[in-house]
Amino acid sequence: MSARTLFDKVWDAHVVAHLEDGYDLLHVDLNLLHDLSGVNALDDIASRGLSVRNPELQLAVPDHAISTDPGRTAMSNPRSADRVPRLRAGAHAHGIRYIDINDPSQGIVHVIGPEFGMTLPGMLITCGDSHTSTHGALGALAFGIGSSEVSHVLATQTLLQKRPQQLRVTFEGRLAVGATPKDMILSLIGEIGASGGNGHAIEYAGSAIQDLSMEGRLTVCNMSIECGAKVGMIAPDQVTFDYLSGREFAPRGARWEEALAAWRGLPTDLEATFARDVVIDAAAIAPQVTWGTSPEHTIAIDGHVPDPNAAPSAAQRQAWSLALSYMGLSPGMPIAGTPIDRVFIGSCTNGRLSDFEAAAAIVYGRRVAQGVTAWAVPGSQAVKTEAESRGIADVLKSAGIEWREPGCSSCVAVNGEVVPPGQRAVSTTNRNFVGRQGPQARTHLASPEIAAASAITGVITDPRHLDD
Amino acid sequence: MEPFCRVTGPAAPLARDNVDTDVIIRIERLAELDRDALGSYAFEALRYRPDGSEDPDFILNQVAYRDAPILLAGENFGCGSSREGAVWALAGCGIRCVIAKSFGGIFANNCYQNGVLPIALSGSCVDALTMRALDRQGAAFTVDLDAKTIAPPGGEPITFSIDGLRRRALLAGLDDLGLTLQITDAIGSFQQRDRIARPWIWQRSLLPNAPGNKR
Numbered sequence: 104m105s106a107r108t109l110f111d112k113v114w115d116a117h118v119v120a121h122l123e124d125g126y127d128l129l130h131v132d133l134n135l136l137h138d139l140s141g142v143n144a145l146d147d148i149a150s151r152g153l154s155v156r157n158p159e160l161q162l163a164v165p166d167h168a169i170s171t172d173p174g175r176t177a178m179s180n181p182r183s184a185d186r187v188p189r190l191r192a193g194a195h196a197h198g199i200r201y202i203d204i205n206d207p208s209q210g211i212v213h214v215i216g217p218e219f220g221m222t223l224p225g226m227l228i229t230c231g232d233s234h235t236s237t238h239g240a241l242g243a244l245a246f247g248i249g250s251s252e253v254s255h256v257l258a259t260q261t262l263l264q265k266r267p268q269q270l271r272v273t274f275e276g277r278l279a280v281g282a283t284p285k286d287m288i289l290s291l292i293g294e295i296g297a298s299g300g301n302g303h304a305i306e307y308a309g310s311a312i313q314d315l316s317m318e319g320r321l322t323v324c325n326m327s328i329e330c331g332a333k334v335g336m337i338a339p340d341q342v343t344f345d346y347l348s349g350r351e352f353a354p355r356g357a358r359w360e361e362a363l364a365a366w367r368g369l370p371t372d373l374e375a376t377f378a379r380d381v382v383i384d385a386a387a388i389a390p391q392v393t394w395g396t397s398p399e400h401t402i403a404i405d406g407h408v409p410d411p412n413a414a415p416s417a418a419q420r421q422a423w424s425l426a427l428s429y430m431g432l433s434p435g436m437p438i439a440g441t442p443i444d445r446v447f448i449g450s451c452t453n454g455r456l457s458d459f460e461a462a463a464a465i466v467y468g469r470r471v472a473q474g475v476t477a478w479a480v481p482g483s484q485a486v487k488t489e490a491e492s493r494g495i496a497d498v499l500k501s502a503g504i505e506w507r508e509p510g511c512s513s514c515v516a517v518n519g520e521v522v523p524p525g526q527r528a529v530s531t532t533n534r535n536f537v538g539r540q541g542p543q544a545r546t547h548l549a550s551p552e553i554a555a556a557s558a559i560t561g562v563i564t565d566p567r568h569l570d571d
Numbered sequence: 572m573e574p575f576c577r578v579t580g581p582a583a584p585l586a587r588d589n590v591d592t593d594v595i596i597r598i599e600r601l602a603e604l605d606r607d608a609l610g611s612y613a614f615e616a617l618r619y620r621p622d623g624s625e626d627p628d629f630i631l632n633q634v635a636y637r638d639a640p641i642l643l644a645g646e647n648f649g650c651g652s653s654r655e656g657a658v659w660a661l662a663g664c665g666i667r668c669v670i671a672k673s674f675g676g677i678f679a680n681n682c683y684q685n686g687v688l689p690i691a692l693s694g695s696c697v698d699a700l701t702m703r704a705l706d707r708q709g710a711a712f713t714v715d716l717d718a719k720t721i722a723p724p725g726g727e728p729i730t731f732s733i734d735g736l737r738r739r740a741l742l743a744g745l746d747d748l749g750l751t752l753q754i755t756d757a758i759g760s761f762q763q764r765d766r767i768a769r770p771w772i773w774q775r776s777l778l779p780n781a782p783g784n785k786r
């Protein structure tokens with residue numbers, strides 16, 4: 104058989120039927136339902152008179168629209184109070200496992216999948232959410248789909264997809280001290296652009312990827328969609344196996360051995376080729392912060408806001424000007440030192456234990472600047488409990504950062520937890536789109552380290568110089 | 572699903588790159604409203620000023636393009652969030668066809684589920700159509716899916732390409748589910764084989780009352 108990539112191997116193993124023009128009907132091993140698109144899809148199949156083909160391969164959890172206020176209930180956010188009961192009722196009606204709002208397993212779909220070992224190498228995973236690529240960090244083929252496609256998965260346990268091209272992104276060498284996984288993925292997006300990965304599945308490779316912990320890998324794969332790639336994967340290796348071993352839904356005993364043997368065959372064959380290759384020097388990656396309204400608008404934390412007159416094309420000149428006026432920034436100004444109103448640490452990009460640990464290390468013994476509202480929203484109940492038992496939550500709280508309940512919160516602001524109009528936030532999330540964190544909210548994407556340092560000083564701050 | 576055969580009407584030149592689905596429809600609207608109510612909220616952040624009044628500069632607020640069934644966009648239209656509500660909102664304000672330089676992949680798939688035709692053309696082609704639309708202020712374009720042509724006002728039709736499977740499904744008014752329900756036997760046999768090949772996927776049931784589930 105000819106040499107194949109990780110992506111080829113997982114895709115091929117899931118083909119139920121080859122159709123024409125490169126379209127395949129693919130088997131879905133796990134579909135995750137949340138309180139927005141999941142509810143729509145459950146309603147949709149009910150209205151079409153269809154049933155759920157494999158309830159044992161589904162999981163439902165509310166995360167998007169629920170409040171993250173301490174002491175919350177499903178009703179805390181009145182504007183979307185029906186989403187939780189509808190998800191619960193839909194899941195129960197079809198015999199789907201449902202994790203309730205304050206259950207110890209609750210969390211953002213892309214945080215709990217890996218955390219409970221529901222996500223395994225070689226699986227095909229779907230969810231009505233574009234950051235489903237996160238699960239690719241474990242060597243799964245995972246991607247976001249629309250709610251009609253979710254209905255399709257519910258009714259048939261399959262999905263119709265066209266085979267994408269493949270792009271390998273190799274991060275060579277070692278990250279510099281102070282650079283984080285968030286900086287790796289932001290630099291890539293800055294380099295290839297918000298549409299640079301369109302129509303492609305990405306495999307992240309190279310020594311700087313192999314050196315990452317599983318949590319770091321999850322951060323990298325999470326933002327694949329921000330350069331247009333629905334899929335971002337990393338070959339499973341010992342880091343993956345050590346991470347999974349013993350997790351609640353991971354196989355055990357003889358099943359584990361059997362699965363492990365299959366997973367060891369997944370990495371890309373040496374002779375396999377990609378439609379495109381991008382190589383990035385990891386050592387040259389500086390801590391990143393975005394200045395505009397697309398994740399591709401990223402610069403080094405010690406850099407300057409670009410001048411639209413220097414934009415490479417007319418379209419970009421226009422986009423940069425619009426972005427600068429929305430963001431209230433001027434060309435040429437240093438991005439560091441820009442006063443901020445809010446800090447948000449959380450989301451499926453940076454809402455895991457190591458993210459709060461990194462933030463705590465920075466704010467330890469310090470106080471959030473006057474006038475700044477800083478939130479830490481754990482990605483899951485498990486993250487919350489662990490951060491509390493390790494004293495991380497206490498460090499954050501003593502610094503004046505609000506420690507909240509798990510959910511998406513201000514990442515998407517559908518639950519009313521918005522950045523108020525005109526206010527400026529440093530956010531560890533994945534999207535700085537116009538209005539993403541609320542109407543007229545100004546978002547700067549960055550790592551938890553930069554977010555924490557900025558909370559302390561009240562201006563966008565390079566954590567490497569916090570003591571200067 | 573409503574079949575797509577041919578659409579005639581003005582083409583609104585949006586002429587921006589990286590228009591994301593958050594901008595097409597705000598997420599709160601999806602949590603609060605039914606899908607049929609989304610049309611008047613399409614492009615909310617661009618269409619209305621902070622005080623709620625219409626921004627006359629926005630293309631869909633201009634008389635010539637108010638009822639345009641065709642949208643002319645730039646690179647990477649519909650990037651970002653997977654929200655299908657973006658397509659529902661566009662369809663709700665009467666848009667049946669989007670012509671762009673490229674599309675966000677999930678958005679394009681969502682279009683096919685809702686009888687909306689996404690056409691990707693080269694940058695120079697889209698720019699030429701955009702110029703034409705601006706020149707002719709609201710004159711009608713015709714997009715014909717059967718013939719795979721776009722006829723701009725007062726110009727020769729140009730052809731576009733689309734995968735045969737997508738074209739036939741749109742012409743017939745079938746979404747993906749409609750297609751797949753015709754071949755469910757293949758799914759049964761795949762699953763039978765897979766249960767033996769990968770027992771670890773199947774023997775760890777996530778079901779609410781499966782044995783071994785602690786919670």
Ligand code: SF4
Binds near residue numbers: 166167234533
């Ligand atoms: S945290 Fe943000 S990006 Fe992640 S699933 Fe929730 S809303 Fe989407």
